[in-house]
Amino acid sequence: MGIQPTAQVPALPDGGAGTPGGDDATVQQQPFTPSRRDFWRFLGLKFSGAMISLVLVLFTAFFIFRIIGGDPVKAIGGDTPLTPSQRAEIEERLGLNEPLTVQFWEYIRSVLTLDWGTSYVNNQQVTDLLLARLPNTLLLTGTALVIAAGLGIWIGARAGWRQGSRFEKSQVGISLALWSAPTFWLGMIVIIIFSVQLGLFPVNGMRSTRGVGDGFWAQSLDVAHHLVLPALTMAAVIYAQYVLIMRSSILEERGNDYLTVAKAKGLRDDVVRRRHAVPNALLPTVTLIALQFGAIFNGALLTETIFSWPGLGLLFYEAIRVPDIPLLQLLFIFFAGTTIIANMLADILYRFLDPRVRSSA
Amino acid sequence: MAEKAQRSFLKRAAAASVAGGVALSLAPVSGAVAQSGGKDTLIVGTSGLSNIPHLNPLDSGWLLQGEINNLMYTPMIRWSQEDFSPAPGIAQEWESSEDGLTWTYRLNPDATWSDGEPITAEDAKFTYDLLRENPVLNSRHGDLVNNFTDVRAEDDHTLVIEIDEPSAMMNHLKGVSIMIMPEHVWGELDDPATYAGDPDQPTSGPFRLNEYREGERITLTANEDYWEGPVDYDEFVLQDYQTPEAMVQALQAGEVDLVGGLNPQQYEALESREGITTSTGPGRRMQSLTFNAGARTQGGEEFGDGHPALTDPAVRRAIAHAVDKERIVEVATGGFALPGVSYVPPIFGDLSWEPTGDDLIAADVEAGNRLLDEAGYDERDSAGLRVDPESGRPLEFRLFYHSDRPSYAIIQDFLVDWVAELDIRLDAIAMDTTPLNEEQEAGNFDIAFGTWNAGPEPSETLAYHTCARLPEDAEPTDLTFAFYCNEEYDALFEQQTAETDLDTRAGLLRDMQQLLYQDAPAIVLYYENQLEAYNSERWSGFETQPAAEGMIREQQGAFGYRSATPADGSGGEAAGSGSDSGSALPWVIGGVVLVAVAGGGFALMQRRKTADDRE
Numbered sequence: 019m020g021i022q023p024t025a026q027v028p029a030l031p032d033g034g035a036g037t038p039g040g041d042d043a044t045v046q047q048q049p050f051t052p053s054r055r056d057f058w059r060f061l062g063l064k065f066s067g068a069m070i071s072l073v074l075v076l077f078t079a080f081f082i083f084r085i086i087g088g089d090p091v092k093a094i095g096g097d098t099p100l101t102p103s104q105r106a107e108i109e110e111r112l113g114l115n116e117p118l119t120v121q122f123w124e125y126i127r128s129v130l131t132l133d134w135g136t137s138y139v140n141n142q143q144v145t146d147l148l149l150a151r152l153p154n155t156l157l158l159t160g161t162a163l164v165i166a167a168g169l170g171i172w173i174g175a176r177a178g179w180r181q182g183s184r185f186e187k188s189q190v191g192i193s194l195a196l197w198s199a200p201t202f203w204l205g206m207i208v209i210i211i212f213s214v215q216l217g218l219f220p221v222n223g224m225r226s227t228r229g230v231g232d233g234f235w236a237q238s239l240d241v242a243h244h245l246v247l248p249a250l251t252m253a254a255v256i257y258a259q260y261v262l263i264m265r266s267s268i269l270e271e272r273g274n275d276y277l278t279v280a281k282a283k284g285l286r287d288d289v290v291r292r293r294h295a296v297p298n299a300l301l302p303t304v305t306l307i308a309l310q311f312g313a314i315f316n317g318a319l320l321t322e323t324i325f326s327w328p329g330l331g332l333l334f335y336e337a338i339r340v341p342d343i344p345l346l347q348l349l350f351i352f353f354a355g356t357t358i359i360a361n362m363l364a365d366i367l368y369r370f371l372d373p374r375v376r377s378s379a
Numbered sequence: 380m381a382e383k384a385q386r387s388f389l390k391r392a393a394a395a396s397v398a399g400g401v402a403l404s405l406a407p408v409s410g411a412v413a414q415s416g417g418k419d420t421l422i423v424g425t426s427g428l429s430n431i432p433h434l435n436p437l438d439s440g441w442l443l444q445g446e447i448n449n450l451m452y453t454p455m456i457r458w459s460q461e462d463f464s465p466a467p468g469i470a471q472e473w474e475s476s477e478d479g480l481t482w483t484y485r486l487n488p489d490a491t492w493s494d495g496e497p498i499t500a501e502d503a504k505f506t507y508d509l510l511r512e513n514p515v516l517n518s519r520h521g522d523l524v525n526n527f528t529d530v531r532a533e534d535d536h537t538l539v540i541e542i543d544e545p546s547a548m549m550n551h552l553k554g555v556s557i558m559i560m561p562e563h564v565w566g567e568l569d570d571p572a573t574y575a576g577d578p579d580q581p582t583s584g585p586f587r588l589n590e591y592r593e594g595e596r597i598t599l600t601a602n603e604d605y606w607e608g609p610v611d612y613d614e615f616v617l618q619d620y621q622t623p624e625a626m627v628q629a630l631q632a633g634e635v636d637l638v639g640g641l642n643p644q645q646y647e648a649l650e651s652r653e654g655i656t657t658s659t660g661p662g663r664r665m666q667s668l669t670f671n672a673g674a675r676t677q678g679g680e681e682f683g684d685g686h687p688a689l690t691d692p693a694v695r696r697a698i699a700h701a702v703d704k705e706r707i708v709e710v711a712t713g714g715f716a717l718p719g720v721s722y723v724p725p726i727f728g729d730l731s732w733e734p735t736g737d738d739l740i741a742a743d744v745e746a747g748n749r750l751l752d753e754a755g756y757d758e759r760d761s762a763g764l765r766v767d768p769e770s771g772r773p774l775e776f777r778l779f780y781h782s783d784r785p786s787y788a789i790i791q792d793f794l795v796d797w798v799a800e801l802d803i804r805l806d807a808i809a810m811d812t813t814p815l816n817e818e819q820e821a822g823n824f825d826i827a828f829g830t831w832n833a834g835p836e837p838s839e840t841l842a843y844h845t846c847a848r849l850p851e852d853a854e855p856t857d858l859t860f861a862f863y864c865n866e867e868y869d870a871l872f873e874q875q876t877a878e879t880d881l882d883t884r885a886g887l888l889r890d891m892q893q894l895l896y897q898d899a900p901a902i903v904l905y906y907e908n909q910l911e912a913y914n915s916e917r918w919s920g921f922e923t924q925p926a927a928e929g930m931i932r933e934q935q936g937a938f939g940y941r942s943a944t945p946a947d948g949s950g951g952e953a954a955g956s957g958s959d960s961g962s963a964l965p966w967v968i969g970g971v972v973l974v975a976v977a978g979g980g981f982a983l984m985q986r987r988k989t990a991d992d993r994e
Contacts, residue, residue, distance in 0.1 A: 087813045092857075094432060096440020097832055098839075102858065104518040111515075140432040140593065141573065206624060214631045221629040227422045227596065227616050326621045328595050335621075336429040336594060 060369065068362040075354040079347045080125050086341065090114070090138045093340040112138055125347070135344040137337075144345045147333065148352060152315075154224060155329035158322070159314035161245060162252035167307050169253070170260020175299070177261065178268030179291045189261065197258035205251050205324035212247060219247050222326040248325040252318050256310075263306055267299040305368055312360025316353045419612035419945045421918065423932070424626040424635035428619035429594035434576025436558045437509070437516050442832075442933055443617070445555060449937040450599055450615060451582040452558035453607070455484065455503065456551045458935040461926045462728035463835040464881070465551040469498055469559060469583065470538075479545035479879050484552075486536040492561050492581035493602045500532035505562035507540070515572035523553050545877040547838070547884050554835060555935055559583065585610050585941055595619055611920075611944045627912075630655065636918050639932035641910040643713035649912045656915035659908045660928040661717050661726050664832050668702075668778075668794075669901040670695050674822025674862040675849060682853035683822020683862075686776055688767040693754035694774070694803075695899035699740045700747030701797040708905050710793070711786040715910060719903030721892035722844075723837045726906075726925050729885045730837050732892035740896070744800045751801060765802045774803040776825035779818065782809035787828055790904070820855035822862060831860075835935050837888050838876065844900060845872050863900035909933065920944040 091100070091108045100108070109115045113124065128135055134144045173193070177186040196204070213221045220226065223244060230240040271277065272295065280290045319331035326332070330349065337345040431441045436448045456473070459466035470484040490498040510516050510524045517524065526548075529541040542549065561581050565571055578588045585607070586599035599615040618635055620626040627645050629635040631652060641649070650657050671685030672695075688694050704718035717724075723731040734740070751757070751765060756774065758766040764773040778794065780787040791807040798805050805826070810818070819827045833840050842848065846864035850856040868891060875887035895901070909930035913921060922942040923929030931939035 087817075089813065089816070092816075093430065094440070096431075096444070097442045098440045098834070100440075100857075101518070101522070103521060107515060107518040139430070140575070209625070209628050214628050217632060221632050221634050222620065222625050223595070223618070225595075227618050227634065228418075228420055323621045324625065326595075326619060326625060328592075332594075332621070339430075 057369075061366065064362050064365050068358050071358045072355060075351055075358070076129055079350045079354075080122060082350070083338075083341055083343050083346045084118070086338075088339075088341040090340050090342065094138060128344075134348045137345050138342045139340060139345075144348045147345060148330065148348060151328060151330050151333045154327065155316075155318075155322070155331065156314060157241075157245065158248055158252065158327055158329055159316075159318055161249040162256065162318070162321075163307070163310055163314055165249060165253035166257035167260050167303070167310075170257040171264050171300070171303055173257075174261040174264025174303075175268050175291065175296050178265035178299075179272070179287075179295065181269060181272070186265070190265065193258035193261040196254045197256075199255065201251065201255050201318075201320040202324050204255065205248075205321065208247050208251050209324075220244050222248075222324070224326075224328055244327075248318075248321050248327050251325075252321045259306060260303060263302050264299065267302050268295055271295045271299045301372055304371060305364055308364030308367055309361060311364070312357035315356035315360075418614055420614040420616055421612055421637070421940065421943055422616045422618055422635045423940075424618050424620050424629055424638040425932075426620055426623065426626065426640065428596070428617065433574075434588065434591060434597070435572070435574045437506070437560065437574075438519055438572060439556075440519070445935075446933065446937075447597060447599070447617065448558055449555055449934070450584055450586045450940060451588065452584045453490070454552075454555045454558055456554060458551070458554045458835045458924075460922065460924050460936065460938045463726070463730075463925065463935060464728065465554070469503075470552075473550075475549060475879055479549075479877070480542055482540045482542065482549045483533075484538045484540070486538065487606075488536050489606050490583065491604070491606050492583055493587050493604070494561075494581035495604075496561065496563060496581065497535070498559065498561075498583055499535045500538040501535070502562045503538045503559050504530045504532045505566065506557070506559045509560070509565070509571055510557070513570075513572050520553065520557055523548050523557070545879060547876060547878055548836070550879060550881060551836070585937065586615055589614070610941055615940065630912060630914065633914065633917075635914075637911065637913040637921070637931065639909060639911040639930070641912060643715050643910065646715070646910040646912065647713070654914060654916040655912050657910070657912045658921070658923070658931055659715060659910050660923055660925075660930050661724065662907050662909035662930055663724055663726065663834070663933070664830060664907045665719055665722070665724060665903050666790075666828070666830050666905055666907065667719065667901045667903045668698075669819070669827045669829060669860050670899070671822060671824050671826070672861045672863045672900045676853050677846070677849050677851050680853055683824075685822055685862075686767075686772065686774075686825045687770045688756075688772070688774055689776065689825060691754065692898045693750055694756070695902075696740060696897070697747040697750045697754075697801055698798055698803070699899050699902045700743050700750065701801050702794065702902055702904070703742035703797065704904055705742070707790055707793065711790050712905065712907065715908040716905040717908075719905045721896050721903055722831070722833060722840045722901075723888065723892055724833055724906045726929065727833075727835060727837065728925070729882075730888050732889040732896070734893070734896060738893065738896070740899075744797070747801050759802060762804075763802055764804055774801075776803065776805055778805045778807045778826045778828060779810050779815050779824050780807060780828035781812055781815060781830075783812065784830075791828065816857065817855065820857045822855075838872070841872065841888070841891055841895075844895060845869050861900035863898070865894065865898060868894050868898075915946070917946050918943050919946055 090112065091105055091114065094108055094112075095104060106115075113121065116124070136142060137144050137147060170193075173189050177183075177189045180186055209221055212219050220243060224241055225237075225244065226240050230236045268291075277290055277294055280294045281287070285293075316330065318327075318329070319335055321327065322329045322331035323335050330353075334346070334349050334353075336342075337349065425443060427441075427443060431444050434444065434447060436444075436452055439445055439448055454468040455470045457466045457468040458464070467487070469486050469490050471487050473482060473484040475482045484500075484503070486498065486500055486503070488497075492498060507524055507527065507530045510520045511527060511530075523546075526542045526544055526546050527540055528543050529539075531539050533539050540549070560571070561583075564580060565574075568574055576588055576591050578590065580588065582588075582602065584602070585605045586601055589598040589600040591597050596619060597617040599617075601610050601613055601615070603609050618629075620629065620635075623640060623642065623645065626635065626638045627641070627649065630638050630649070646657055646659065649655050670689045671683065673681070673687075673690035674683035674685055675681045708714060708716045708718055720734060721732055725731045725733070755768045756765045758768065760766050760773045762773065764775060766773050778791060780791050782788075788809070791805075795805045795807055815827065815829075818824050819829075831840065843858065843860045844863045844865075846866070846869050848856070848859035849862060849864055850858075871887055871891045871894070875884050875891070878884040878887060909932065911931050913931070920942050921931045921939045923931055924934040924936055924938050
């Protein structure tokens with residue numbers, strides 16, 4: 019870490035040496051306190067902002083899924099027509115015959131007690147459903163994020179360093195083309211080429227249907243095999259962000275004096291880029307990663323749907339077709355909540371990483 | 380410090396990618412090895428597995444649940460493979476008393492549960508009593524069991540049921556919709572309504588549950604000692620796919636053996652694939668135009684905003700004359716459908732009615748125009764539309780159709796043009812399913828274009844046109860299709876409900892369809908074919924229901940799955956170019972070499988670059 023240009027002014031020689039209260043003390047301590055007090059104020063602001071967002075999310079979650087319409091009773095009844103007695107029985111079981119106000123208080127109670135209720139469809143605790151799918155989502159989105167960020171930073175740094183080169187143009191072109199490709203389309207193309215034509219990877223799902231044995235390694239290898247296409251597809255679509263941000267921040271750094279100095283020292287071009295330019299240019303990218311960190315909990319609705327990957331995105335997609343309101347509420351709050359928390363953490367992290375933010379906060 | 384961290388990160392990343400690359404490249408090899416593991420597994424691709432709530436055989440509302448039930452259980456009485464007529468299941472034969480109020484069922488003495496216990500009349504009595512007493516299960520099966528006054532086991536293999544009113548349903552006991560449960564296990568359950576499927580449960584069919592991964596797959600293990608003869612393979616898997624496209628890809632890649640529910644384009648593309656055999660036959664699903672025949676309550680209070688002219692059968696019949704069903708089949712389904720008649724598809728044999736001679740409402744605009752002129756719709760408004768003499772309103776009807784069905788968009792174009800030749804205007808309006816249903820149920824529609832899946836018990840569908848289905852209060856209802864009410868039709872309906880002679884009843888059911896056809900509260904456009912394909916390098920022998928040109932999937936029974944035989948008795952090779960491990964091997968080796976070279980090169984470059992530092 020470089021020098022931190024903050025208000026770390028040394029205390030006056032006699033500062034705080036037993037001066038009892040009074041204006042003097044305040045005046046003397048002033049150089050000390052602003053950064054710490056500001057930090058807490060900053061933290062408090064961010065935290066309360068996040069809390070307000072969360073409360074809004076809680077209210078939205080109740081109404082939004084009731085506004086979109088749909089008839090859960092029909093979805094639960096199945097393909098066969100329901101008789102009035104069946105319909106009444108299901109409505110009562112789900113509490114749908116209660117007036118909206120009663121349902122709302124029931125919802126508030128469930129939020130406060132963290133008892134999110136059971137799924138309309140299969141009577142399971144919705145929290146269990148979420149927890150069962152969460153690892154699958156983390157595996158897919160986590161892998162995709164690591165690939166996208168790693169690859170994006172690597173390519174972006176090189177592209178920015180060699181501005182105007184064929185490498186830069188081609189890489190920016192490729193990443194933008196992938197960024198613009200609809201995920202479902204790209205997914206289908208990838209499946210047709212790599213699964214159907216070349217037969218290298220499974221078409222979809224997370225585990226082989228024909229069974230691979232019970233061993234831990236056999237199972238893990240099987241899941242890894244299924245993971246390749248969805249993770250690469252997802253990474254291909256999102257890595258452009260990292261390429262572009264890394265490229266532009268490298269471009270900003272390029273003209274700086276300290277790089278000229280480094281070159282003047284006789285360092286090779288690669289070393290100058292790697293040791294001096296990249297670390298300074300990483301800042302916006304780190305923020306982007308921190309922001310995206312919330313997104314890895316959100317699943318990937320399109321990728322998971324195309325590849326039948328049993329994650330949270332797919333769970334959400336399935337729930338909204340019913341609509342399975344208790345499950346939708348929990349997922350909505352979980353998605354929004356993790357994003358809000360990740361954003362808050364990104365703000366805080368940024369303050370530590372970038373002294374400029376700290377001094378201006 | 381940052382430099383160091385970054386360098387070590389890069390090194391680690393390089394190492395990880397090399398390791399990952401090797402592992403991934405090896406994976407196809409391990410997959411290929413696993414495929415020849417010795418077990419014969421029939422894998423069926425499906426969609427909508429996440430819809431089904433549980434695997435409780437007595438509380439099943441979904442077709443998919445029905446398919447699984449049919450594999451795990453044997454019903455008391457089957458729907459025959461030939462033509463869906465009642466056929467022996469656990470019950471070998473049955474008869475009724477003279478008054479039709481006492482029914483005796485003789486059970487097959489060889490029938491056993493998969494745990495070896497015999498299937499007895501006590502099990503049947505236990506199950507029917509459960510359906511009578513448990514409110515959740517009763518709401519599903521009350522139509523049959525609420526008529527029971529007494530159920531008793533005369534001996535181990537004789538079941539006697541006393542009923543209140545004579546009922547045609549006693550001839551089939553709802554077929555595959557009700558399965559008998561083992562009393563020695565189910566008797567121990569606290570609340571059978573919450574049973575969701577349990578691998579340890581004994582079953583009465585060719586399979587038992589092995590694993591249920593919700594929304595992903597259901598795995599069944601074959602019962603080797605199944606009393607009607609075991610199947611020729613070891614395992615059955617129902618695998619979920621989110622999109623039909625993915626399912627088709629999986630079939631081509633050899634990951635799944637049988638798929639159904641294809642669209643004509645997918646079906647035709649698969650026809651030319653080597654190693655894949657396609658199969659099609661008339662199905663149970665029909666597409667129809669439903670008229671608002673006058674939304675009103677039982678007491679006659681009118682509601683909704685339907686056009687009054689549509690309460691006149693002449694207008695509805697005239698529109699039927701304008702519709703060329705053959706042409707619709709041709710343009711919208713690629714020929715994979717049968718022109719429709721009424722609510723019982725022809726696959727149900729003699730229960731289905733066919734119009735002949737004067738009965739036929741042919742595609743004939745002239746006849747339609749004549750009909751309208753004779754019925755008094757001979758005035759035109761300034762726009763040239765016919766005018767309803769009663770209300771003075773021009774004949775302009777809204778046609779609601781589902782926006783998520785591409786074929787509907789094609790068909791509505793034709794309908795609008797054809798009906799315009801009657802000087803009637805159709806305003807076609809695309810809608811999402813939910814609002815469309817809501818408007819239809821509230822009577823706020825003129826014509827609704829929708830779909831229906833008919834079961835082998837026709838009265839379940841035909842009941843939707845009885846007067847009893849009109850709502851008591853002016854509130855939305857999904858129990859009637861068209862708000863139709865006809866006393867003559869109701870009388871026939873009552874008659875067939877109580878008729879226990881199969882042939883006589885079939886005649887009554889046909890009369891009802893004839894009446895509906897003439898009165899036209901709805902126009903059945905076509906019956907969709909079931910479009911299926913399977914991997915014929917691995918499997919053969921799939922029998923259909925009906926036996927001639929029927930379907931393999933979505934049967935009312937398990938004939939297709941039971942008759943499947945592994946092609947060479949050992950699982951065989953996958954279809955499609957890519958899936959056999961032979962052609963994948965060079966790719967695998969190439970992949971490993973490539974990754975190794977790239978990794979090595981990267982490491983060397985790193986070494987060279989950092990040479991200065993190290994020195």
